[in-house]
Amino acid sequence: MKIQLKHIIAVALAVPMLSSCLDEEYPTNGMTKPQVEGSTTALEALNMGVVAQMLNMGAGYGATGFAGQMVELDAMTGQIPPAATGYDYFSIFSQGNYLGPTYTYCYDTWKLYTDIIKKSNMVLEAGSDIKKSTDAGAAYVGNALAYRALSYFNLAQLFEYQPTGYSTLDDEAKAKGVYGLTVPIITEKTTKDESYHNPRVPFYRMYRFILTDLNRADTLLSGNTRDDINQANTAVVYGLKARFWLTLASRFDNTPSDLDSISAHANDADCAGYDKLGITSARECYENASKYARLAEAQGYTPMSKDEWYKGFNTSNSSWMFAVCINKDDMNADTNWSWKNYTSFMSAETEFGVGSYLYGSTRQIDRQLYENINSADWRKNTWISPEDAGKSESAAKYNTILTPADFSKLSAYTGLKFKPRNNNKDDYTVGAAVSIPLMRVEEMYFIDAEATAHVSGLAAGKKLLEDFMNKYRCNTMAENTQPYTSTSEDLWNLTNEIVCQKRIEFWGEGLIYFDYKRLKIGIRTNYDGTNHPKVYRFNFANGYVAPRMNFCFTNSETQYNSSIINNPDPSGVESAANK
Numbered sequence: 306m307k308i309q310l311k312h313i314i315a316v317a318l319a320v321p322m323l324s325s326c327l328d329e330e331y332p333t334n335g336m337t338k339p340q341v342e343g344s345t346t347a348l349e350a351l352n353m354g355v356v357a358q359m360l361n362m363g364a365g366y367g368a369t370g371f372a373g374q375m376v377e378l379d380a381m382t383g384q385i386p387p388a389a390t391g392y393d394y395f396s397i398f399s400q401g402n403y404l405g406p407t408y409t410y411c412y413d414t415w416k417l418y419t420d421i422i423k424k425s426n427m428v429l430e431a432g433s434d435i436k437k438s439t440d441a442g443a444a445y446v447g448n449a450l451a452y453r454a455l456s457y458f459n460l461a462q463l464f465e466y467q468p469t470g471y472s473t474l475d476d477e478a479k480a481k482g483v484y485g486l487t488v489p490i491i492t493e494k495t496t497k498d499e500s501y502h503n504p505r506v507p508f509y510r511m512y513r514f515i516l517t518d519l520n521r522a523d524t525l526l527s528g529n530t531r532d533d534i535n536q537a538n539t540a541v542v543y544g545l546k547a548r549f550w551l552t553l554a555s556r557f558d559n560t561p562s563d564l565d566s567i568s569a570h571a572n573d574a575d576c577a578g579y580d581k582l583g584i585t586s587a588r589e590c591y592e593n594a595s596k597y598a599r600l601a602e603a604q605g606y607t608p609m610s611k612d613e614w615y616k617g618f619n620t621s622n623s624s625w626m627f628a629v630c631i632n633k634d635d636m637n638a639d640t641n642w643s644w645k646n647y648t649s650f651m652s653a654e655t656e657f658g659v660g661s662y663l664y665g666s667t668r669q670i671d672r673q674l675y676e677n678i679n680s681a682d683w684r685k686n687t688w689i690s691p692e693d694a695g696k697s698e699s700a701a702k703y704n705t706i707l708t709p710a711d712f713s714k715l716s717a718y719t720g721l722k723f724k725p726r727n728n729n730k731d732d733y734t735v736g737a738a739v740s741i742p743l744m745r746v747e748e749m750y751f752i753d754a755e756a757t758a759h760v761s762g763l764a765a766g767k768k769l770l771e772d773f774m775n776k777y778r779c780n781t782m783a784e785n786t787q788p789y790t791s792t793s794e795d796l797w798n799l800t801n802e803i804v805c806q807k808r809i810e811f812w813g814e815g816l817i818y819f820d821y822k823r824l825k826i827g828i829r830t831n832y833d834g835t836n837h838p839k840v841y842r843f844n845f846a847n848g849y850v851a852p853r854m855n856f857c858f859t860n861s862e863t864q865y866n867s868s869i870i871n872n873p874d875p876s877g878v879e880s881a882a883n884k
Contacts (some may be wrong), residue, residue, distance in 0.1 A: 337772075341354055344347040345441045346431050352445035355424040358536050361417065361628050372741045374417055374646040375815025377410075380851055381450050382821050383830040385651075385668040385813055388716040388836040392666035394650065394658040399841040401853035405874035412859040414463065415600055418456045422491065425453040428632050430493035438527045444536070447525030451537035452516035453544060461487040461511050462552070463820055463856045466872045470849035487511040487564075489866060493634075504868040505795040509566050512553060513579040519546055520580050534740065540604035544744045546597040547752045548819075553582070554590035554756065555823045561587075566630040569698045588760060595756040598749040601626065606746035608777040615704040617724025619648070619739040627744040633734050646737040651723040651813050653715060654706050657733040662707065662714045669718035672836040673829075674808055681779040681786035684809060706730060718836055722813060747810055755803050758796055766799055767791040774806070800824060821851050843879055852878050 314714020359371040379385045380398040387393040397403050397410055404410055428449035435446045466478045478484060486505040486779050506514075523542045523691040531538045533877045557564040567582055584590055584838035609624045621628055638643035649658035660666050670688045678685040686703060693699035694717035697709035705712055705721055706728045726737025750773045774789035775781055793799035804820050811817060821828065823842070828851050845851045852875035863869045 317326065334820060345445075348428060348442040348445045349432055351424070351428045352448055352536075353712065355421065355428060355449055357632075357635075358424050359535070360631060360635050361420060365597050367826065370629070371417065371421075371743070372631075373413060373650075375645070375741070376650055376813070377414075377814060378815045378818035381851075382818050383671060383828050383837065383841070383843075384808060384817055385720075386671060386830070386841060387660070387666045388669055388719060388840050389665040390840065392664040394659065396841075398853065399838075401843070401851065401879035402444055402876055404857065405876040406854055406857045406860045406863065406871055408876070409868075411857050412861065414856055415859050415862055418460050419491075421456045422453055425449040425456070426491070426493040426494060429453070433493070435525065436526050438529055440525075441764045443525040444529040444531065447522045447529065447538045448531075450518045450522035450525065450851065451542055451545065454515050454522065456514050457488070457490070457511065457518070458545065458552075459819075461515070464488050464505075464824055464858070464872065465508060466855045467822060467825065467850045468848075469855065469875075470846055471852055471878055474855075474873040474875065474878060481870050481873075483870055483872055485563075486870070490514055501866060502868045503866050504688045505870065507566070507570070508556075508563070509570050509792065510573070510576050512549070512578070513576055515549065517578075518582045519549065522753055526588075530566070533630060534628045536624060538604075540601050540629045541744060543597045543601035543604070544749060547594050547601060549751055549873045550590045550593035551752050551756060552819070553584075554587050554759065557587035557590060558759070559825070566684060591756040591759040595753050595760060596869060598753040598756065602746055602747045602753075607860075608743070608747050608750070608773070613816055614684065614687075617728070618722055619724055619726045620740065621740050621742075625740075625742050626746055627742070629741040629743060630669065631738050631740070633738045636734055636737065642737065643733050646739040647741055648723060648725050648734065648739055649733070651720075652725055652730075652736075653719050653721060655725050655730045656732075657731065657736065661730075662711055667715060667719045668813065669716070669836055670720055670809075670812055671830070671835060672718060673832065674805065675718055677805060678809060679774070679779055679786075679789050681781050681783055682774070683780050684778060687720060687722050687812075689717055689721070691714055693717075694719075720812060742814060745811075745814075747773075748816065751803050751807050751810070755800055758799050761798060763793070763799060764872045766803075767793060770799070770803060770806070776812075801826065822854055825850055 361370045377398045380395040432446040434777050435442050466483045485507050489503040490506050526539050607623045613622045644659050652658055655661045694872050695713050697713040700709040700712035726739045729735040754766050754769035757769055761881040779789050793802050808817050825848050827845045827847040829844050830837040831844045855872050857872050858869055
């Protein structure tokens with residue numbers, strides 16, 4: 306029987322919200338589930354559905370699939386203040402309002418990830434007999450496992466409630482019993498009836514589930530060559546493991562009682578079939594983080610050169626390990642693509658983008674962060690200095706595609722990191738058809754430096770940070786410059802120094818939220834000389850997370866799944882406290 310790929314892809318892209326099992330038949334062409342299971346070509350088509358889900362536009366104001374989530378998370382942590390608020394379609398995340406269970410912003414985040422999980426589960430059910438990397442279709446199943454692990458890892462961090470320092474919220478969370486809970490687990494084996502009464506699982510169960518998926522993906526992807534950078538490979542799995550172990554290390558370092566929970570629940574029946582973490586200390590987690598970061602580095606990736614950096618972050622290069630890939634054909638499904646795309650929001654140099662120089666809502670770097678960039682660091686010219694803002698004659702100092710006259714319309718601290726593809730600033734079907742990094746090898750260097758400091762001592766961690774900066778980011782031969790030198794005198798300060806460099810390196814890439822939440826680093830956007838718009842100015846203390854960072858479940862999901870206990874609604878709490 307000839308398999309019609311277009312029908313399979315249509316089924317893969319059109320599925321209910323979170324009920325998990327494959328239907329017995331595919332109504333579009335009569336293919337039965339056994340026929341899918343027996344076809345590598347069918348598995349490939351289902352796998353394409355997993356990758357395509359990353360592009361889902363979403364229903365919210367400004368939602369643009371996974372890349373839109375990246376912008377949301379950077380806005381939420383004050384990484385990308387806009388020059389003006391008029392066309393800032395992510396203002397909700399900068400203000401902390403309307404993020405409760407009745408709003409579409411909450412819905413979009415939940416739906417984004419659960420749809421990826423749904424598509425992954427379809428692949429995993431269809432390929433349930435694949436066990437070895439040499440089996441036909443192993444790469445597709447391995448890719449689905451990696452995507453599912455990534456989705457659950459992010460969901461667990463987004464939705465697990467962490468203390469905010471706001472007693473009304475923290476007391477409610479304690480009374481509800483939501484501390485330590487992540488999200489419900491739905492696999493390819495979960496029935497529809499089970500999904501109706503599926504509670505949030507505790508962190509110790511969730512992290513074993515995620516590790517099991519990563520270990521299985523590691524096995525199945527070993528030796529396989531991927532088709533494109535939007536497919537997972539062994540390096541991506543190593544990178545996810547490095548993130549995973551660093552997150553657990555920070556958790557157990559800061560809250561030793563959580564490590565005790567791992568041991569206490571090691572033999573729980575509902576963890577049967579999941580791999581054990583196999584650790585007894587935070588130090589072992591740091592060791593694993595360093596180990597997998599170095600394994601990822603060893604897969605042939607090198608940090609971006611200056612030339613690669615200034616080409617505009619729109620096509621993959623030597624450092625990119627994993628990416629979202631947007632093609633011209635992807636835009637045909639939704640007319641909003643003309644403005645509702647990542648390049649539109651993040652590139653200051655387009656004419657189709659609402660975040661461009663024409664609309665005034667260009668994205669900036671935080672002023673204090675900019676001032677912390679080493680004078681020898683060539684990344685500094687990614688953002689416009691106050692001395693050059695508004696001056697057409699300064700355009701020549703920057704790698705811009707704008708005319709000098711248009712360049713003069715850009716405000717200080719505006720970012721020029723993301724450019725339209727082929728430097729086409731007029732036609733969104735060309736300029737917005739970009740690749741967007743999900744993982745770069747530079748992240749592994751920073752993970753290694755942080756983890757090594759905890760394992761081998763402060764000096765060892767500082768050396769790794771200094772070596773990276775001076776080899777890959779600083780022009781130490783330039784006039785009136787000095788090599789990068791760490792001045793941190795303890796682990797906390799070094800960790801913050803590393804996060805500072807990550808904020809510069811990954812500006813606009815949505816990674817820093819996870820560092821802020823795992824380390825409970827305070828957000829500061831309200832200070833003398835701040836470049837954050839007045840309504841976006843908040844200060845949150847170290848040791849807590851901003852209320853906005855604890856995501857809520859959408860009402861539609863809690864009505865569907867009666868066993869979910871929701872997080873406290875953070876809407877309006879921050880604004881009321883900052884009046």
